[in-house]
Amino acid sequence: MPSSLHSRVIDDVGLAVIDGRTPAGTVLHSDDLARSQGVSRSVVREVVRVLAAMGLVESVKRIGIRVLPAARWNVYDPTVIRWRLSGAGKGAQLRSLSELRSSVEPMAAELAAQHCPAAASAELMAVAAQMRTAGRAGDLAHFLELDILFHRLVLHGSGNEMFARLDEPIAAVLSGRTELGLMPTNPHETALQWHVDVADAIQGGHPAKARAAMELIMRRTISEVEPSWADTPRPYSA
Structure with a gap:
């Protein structure tokens, strides 16, 4: 068909x-x-x-x-995420994935600093530099591509196959955030630097620094998108 x-x-x-x-x-x-x-x-x-x-x-x-x-529902399915972001449930979807990211990605960065292959950590460093260039230029489409690749490299670099499988859901929410107009035209300079700091710590083999820099990214991300779910009740399912 x-x-x-x-x-x-x-x-x-x-x-x-x-x-x-x-x-x-x-x-x-x-x-x-x-x-x-x-x-x-x-x-x-x-x-x-x-x-x-x-x-x-x-x-x-x-x-x-x-x-x-x-x-x-399979709430990790990228298509389900895309549909939820397109409707009235977008606030709840952004909240759930942002909270998931803030829990997983700092640990993934810490593990990547211990286990990421040299070639992948070098690529991560190059991507962080390209993100800075695209962000300063206000090229959000290219920045989004690089941002997705950056976080995918961190998740896979952790050596944890369950973290790695979160790359598509996280890519979906990064795309949704941009499509919903929740990204600044020019990403903040401090946030761009934190991505470089994560990459530098992973390449240099500094787990605590990698985790701390990623936690800063996650905290800023939540502060920027939190208004979208301010009045959204939390579901409970036992």
């Missing part, structure tokens, strides 16, 4: 679940979806398979396609 058609139907159905237009407990039927989306039942089956992998729906024999509650 054409990938554009596949993606369009996934977005239509998935977004409707995420933003609550199709609430949890709703039962959908393949024939109805095929008719409303103007696609074949084979396309619907593939779409349902993808959405089920995200935890948004489940197929129930002789009943239909049941929409699942938010507690069942």
